[in-house]
Amino acid sequence: MSRLGMAIDTRKCVGCMDCVVACKTENNLPEGFDRDWITTEVSGSFPNLTMQIRTERCNHCSDTPCVSCCPTGASHIHDFGGVVLVDHDLCIGCKACVASCPYDARYIHPDGYADKCTFCIHRVENGEDPACVSVCPTYCMHFGDLDDPNSEVSKLVASRKSSVQHPAAGTKPNIFYLE
Amino acid sequence: MITVSRRRFLKITGFGLGAAAAVSASEPLAKSAEYINAKTGKGKGIEKIPTTCDICFWKCGAIAYLKDGELWKIEGNPEDPLSNGRLCPRGTGGIGAHFDKDRLKSPLIRKNERGEDQWVAVTWDEALSYIAEKMNKIKAKYGPESVALFSHGIGGNFLKHTLKAYGSPNVAAPSFAQCRGPRDVGFELTFGEPVGSPERTDIENADCLVLIGSHLGENMHNTQVQEFSRFIENKGTLIVVDPRFSVAAGKAKYYLPIKPGTDTALILAWMNVIVSMGLYDKEYVEKYGFGFEQFSQLISLNTPEWAYIQTGIDPEIIRATAIEMAKNKPRTLVHPGRHTTWYGNDAQRSRAIALLNALLGSWGRKGGFFFPASLDIPNYPYPEYPHGERGKVDNPGKKYPFASETITTGIREATITGEPYPIKGWLVYATNLIQALPDREETIKAIQNLDLMVVVDVVPSEIAGWADVVLPEDTYLERFDDLSITPFKKPFISLRQPVISSPGDTKPNWWIARELAIKLGLGHYYPWTNIEEYFKKRLGAAGYSYDELKKKGILKGEETPIFFEDGIEPVFYTPSGKIEFYSPQLQAAGFSPVPEFEKPKENPPGYLRLIYGRSPVHTFSRTQSNHLLSDLYEENEVWVNTSVAMKYGYKSGDKIRLANTYGVKSEPVKVKVTERIRPDCVFLVHGFGQTSKMLKSTYKKGASDSLLLKNCSTDPLMGGTGLNNNFVTFEEA
Numbered sequence: 001m002s003r004l005g006m007a008i009d010t011r012k013c014v015g016c017m018d019c020v021v022a023c024k025t026e027n028n029l030p031e032g033f034d035r036d037w038i039t040t041e042v043s044g045s046f047p048n049l050t051m052q053i054r055t056e057r058c059n060h061c062s063d064t065p066c067v068s069c070c071p072t073g074a075s076h077i078h079d080f081g082g083v084v085l086v087d088h089d090l091c092i093g094c095k096a097c098v099a100s101c102p103y104d105a106r107y108i109h110p111d112g113y114a115d116k117c118t119f120c121i122h123r124v125e126n127g128e129d130p131a132c133v134s135v136c137p138t139y140c141m142h143f144g145d146l147d148d149p150n151s152e153v154s155k156l157v158a159s160r161k162s163s164v165q166h167p168a169a170g171t172k173p174n175i176f177y178l179e
Numbered sequence: 180m181i182t183v184s185r186r187r188f189l190k191i192t193g194f195g196l197g198a199a200a201a202v203s204a205s206e207p208l209a210k211s212a213e214y215i216n217a218k219t220g221k222g223k224g225i226e227k228i229p230t231t232c233d234i235c236f237w238k239c240g241a242i243a244y245l246k247d248g249e250l251w252k253i254e255g256n257p258e259d260p261l262s263n264g265r266l267c268p269r270g271t272g273g274i275g276a277h278f279d280k281d282r283l284k285s286p287l288i289r290k291n292e293r294g295e296d297q298w299v300a301v302t303w304d305e306a307l308s309y310i311a312e313k314m315n316k317i318k319a320k321y322g323p324e325s326v327a328l329f330s331h332g333i334g335g336n337f338l339k340h341t342l343k344a345y346g347s348p349n350v351a352a353p354s355f356a357q358c359r360g361p362r363d364v365g366f367e368l369t370f371g372e373p374v375g376s377p378e379r380t381d382i383e384n385a386d387c388l389v390l391i392g393s394h395l396g397e398n399m400h401n402t403q404v405q406e407f408s409r410f411i412e413n414k415g416t417l418i419v420v421d422p423r424f425s426v427a428a429g430k431a432k433y434y435l436p437i438k439p440g441t442d443t444a445l446i447l448a449w450m451n452v453i454v455s456m457g458l459y460d461k462e463y464v465e466k467y468g469f470g471f472e473q474f475s476q477l478i479s480l481n482t483p484e485w486a487y488i489q490t491g492i493d494p495e496i497i498r499a500t501a502i503e504m505a506k507n508k509p510r511t512l513v514h515p516g517r518h519t520t521w522y523g524n525d526a527q528r529s530r531a532i533a534l535l536n537a538l539l540g541s542w543g544r545k546g547g548f549f550f551p552a553s554l555d556i557p558n559y560p561y562p563e564y565p566h567g568e569r570g571k572v573d574n575p576g577k578k579y580p581f582a583s584e585t586i587t588t589g590i591r592e593a594t595i596t597g598e599p600y601p602i603k604g605w606l607v608y609a610t611n612l613i614q615a616l617p618d619r620e621e622t623i624k625a626i627q628n629l630d631l632m633v634v635v636d637v638v639p640s641e642i643a644g645w646a647d648v649v650l651p652e653d654t655y656l657e658r659f660d661d662l663s664i665t666p667f668k669k670p671f672i673s674l675r676q677p678v679i680s681s682p683g684d685t686k687p688n689w690w691i692a693r694e695l696a697i698k699l700g701l702g703h704y705y706p707w708t709n710i711e712e713y714f715k716k717r718l719g720a721a722g723y724s725y726d727e728l729k730k731k732g733i734l735k736g737e738e739t740p741i742f743f744e745d746g747i748e749p750v751f752y753t754p755s756g757k758i759e760f761y762s763p764q765l766q767a768a769g770f771s772p773v774p775e776f777e778k779p780k781e782n783p784p785g786y787l788r789l790i791y792g793r794s795p796v797h798t799f800s801r802t803q804s805n806h807l808l809s810d811l812y813e814e815n816e817v818w819v820n821t822s823v824a825m826k827y828g829y830k831s832g833d834k835i836r837l838a839n840t841y842g843v844k845s846e847p848v849k850v851k852v853t854e855r856i857r858p859d860c861v862f863l864v865h866g867f868g869q870t871s872k873m874l875k876s877t878y879k880k881g882a883s884d885s886l887l888l889k890n891c892s893t894d895p896l897m898g899g900t901g902l903n904n905n906f907v908t909f910e911e912a
């Protein structure tokens with residue numbers, strides 16, 4: 001089994017939103033909706049400040065409230081790499097998954113179904129990186145198999161200090177932020 | 180304090196299904212493969228066409244993807260040394276320019292008074308005949324020099340050619356007197372060469388990088404940001420000097436929250452420490468330096484304690500950062516910046532930066548400044564241009580003795596005063612002078628003196644609203660432009676070529692410039708009929724194949740040395756042939772031969788200094804109607820320090836107006852309450868608050884910084900305008 005995930009270097013990320021716009025064009029998102037976004041966290045008071053900038057999206061968790069709560073089976077875990085996907089034809093737009101996600105990663109597409117990051121599965125199955133990863137001008141994003149100890153992502157997570165978002169939610173997220 | 184960029188997303192999901200359903204009628208922004216397949220029922224057919232980005236002026240090599248003939252997406256060209264296969268967010272969203280609903284669709288001639296935005300659509304023949312007739316009248320009455328061209332980017336090259344053939348030397352770009360001019364003059368006075376664009380900075384190999392106001396990461400000049408990231412990866416020491424806690428500041432080892440306008444004091448103190456402690460590159464200075472003794476004497480009183488009084492920066496931090504720079508020499512890069520027209524004495528500040536680099540021995544060295552390499556492609560063999568009696572109009576009597584390019588505001592002044600001779604026609608190519616120049620009412624006053632005002636642009640920019648004739652240009656995705664021969668680390672050339680056809684009656688600039696020349700009776704200046712003929716002739720003369728360039732988008736030459744240590748000859752094109760620590764030419768012209776600190780204007784009571792900068796997703800005021808980009812950042816906000824906001828009772832999202840000391844008021848703008856700025860200034864992203872009625876999607880969104888810039892002091896060396904010299908207060912929206 002493989003477990004696809006990301007290691008994102010927050011030291012390098014400048015929050016330029018290239019990942020956001022690349023996702024928009026790659027995946028033909030409707031105006032006003034994004035599958036990924038930038039969060040800027042500032043602490044301290046001027047001028048003694050620290051700041052972390054993160055590119056965020058669905059964490060493709062290993063323990064998935066969004067899949068367990070789906071009444072139709074539309075929200076599911078794909079065979080390839082454990083990627084969490086939504087089958088648009090099965091989705092009835094009930095929004096249970098939107099509410100269950102601790103990362104606010106899902107939205108209801110104007111065409112009525114729940115939508116979110118797919119890790120660009122159509123690219124990944126062709127051996128390419130997700131669009132956000134391959135566009136990043138700072139090369140801050142790394143994508144690969146977290147179950148393979150020799151993958152770049154595994155090595156980065158093993159060798160650098162990192163954290164995940166909302167660990168207490170118990171979702172076992174697969175996006176790691178390198179500090 | 181957490182901010183999330185997902186503005187639209189949150190707003191719309193918050194409304195529930197009803198609001199979401201209303202959105203579904205809208206067409207997707209960009210057409211993806213699936214969408215097109217679903218719509219057209221066509222099979223898979225992806226076509227990749229290499230071209231060159233034009234969302235800013237960095238000129239990254241790109242590859243456009245078409246799916247069944249429809250534009251899908253654009254990526255970097257991996258062969259291109261500027262993009263390395265990755266575009267910046269603006270470039271990635273560039274395809275939105277093609278789909279822009281507000282873009283110009285046909286030539287327009289104004290119906291009523293200038294500026295009333297009332298138009299009649301005309302044919303290209305009518306529009307160009309009208310322009311040619313007016314230009315011929317101006318030539319007969321005032322001489323050909325009385326028509327000026329304002330132009331930004333390689334797109335304007337052919338209009339420049341037509342104007343020179345017509346007989347005018349008056350061609351200017353705001354990129355000099357409103358942007359990088361002071362820097363290039365300061366470096367030229369010191370090393371004999373400007374920094375140029377792309378900057379000749381070797382950021383990726385630096386061990387220590389100093390950014391003074393330069394906000395890389397928000398300012399997205401692609402290669403610089405890529406190199407900046409590699410610099411961070413290599414664990415270089417970053418020192419950031421900025422009144423605002425920029426993105427770069429968040430990554431710095433040392434953040435120096437300087438009082439605006441006092442940078443020169445800091446730089447002088449750094450040099451004082453490095454010289455007095457004997458930490459400079461002695462061998463380099465001895466070998467290449469001129470006037471070091473006089474220089475070191477003149478800066479001997481500029482101690483860190485003295486600088487502390489001016490800058491507010493702790494003397495110990497000044498010392499520690501100076502030592503850090505010296506420790507890493509010569510791989511310490513004190514970045515020269517790009518947009519440097521701040522306080523009206525900027526060429527001397529830039530010269531101080533140049534001198535600091537000289538002390539560290541970084542000019543010509545790895546991790547410092549390289550000597551750019553470029554391919555040698557001969558110009559097209561045109562007939563010689565006519566040489567008029569009158570020189571350029573912008574700088575009479577060499578009032579600004581070290582101006583190395585044409586001064587936009589000088590042309591504007593001549594248009595108002597008629598001195599040294601009248602200017603009666605303006606051609607404006609792809610530059611929104613309404614936002615690019617300060618003192619907006621002066622620009623409008625000048626326009627009222629014209630017999631002819633022509634704007635060539637893709638969108639109905641604010642300046643287009645003041646034109647007599649508006650000529651709609653193809654977007655960069657629909658046109659050829661002149662060859663892009665960019666001096667950089669590796670010699671190369673890139674091609675901009677059409678990847679899709681325009682939805683309107685728009686034309687490429689080369690066609691516009693050529694047709695205009697023919698109507699002016701200057702057809703012999705265009706011996707070619709099609710631009711591809713022109714490419715073939717130029718490339719053929721240098722032994723390159725146009726067909727290959729068309730296929731690959733990029734052609735590379737042999738790599739050559741770009742650093743002294745790799746064997747490049749150290750040559751300095753200064754009068755002494757050396758690095759001028761002390762400048763006799765400045766002294767002869769009545770200026771300080773070594774930079775001196777001038778105190779900035781103090782804030783009037785109750786007023787804050789207005790500073791401005793870039794958003795990573797916009798280029799000036801050119802991109803706001805691109806829906807892919809406005810979806811990410813639709814309107815600017817005014818950054819106000821938390822303590823100040825508390826005093827006024829503002830919270831983030833409140834709408835206010837900014838008013839300057841002359842009573843000029845901005846459009847309503849949202850407050851962003853933040854710790855990330857000094858309490859004595861406010862910050863705006865440049866390019867917003869546009870008032871072109873034809874540009875519906877961006878009309879009056881946010882506030883215009885440039886509207887509030889009045890009576891800017893002018894750099895006495897080179898005519899640059901000091902754009903950070905205005906103060907604002909808050910008023911109710």
Ligand code: SF4
Nearest residue numbers: 232235238239267270
């Ligand atoms: S820096 Fe960005 S906008 Fe400018 S040319 Fe490169 S990709 Fe295009």
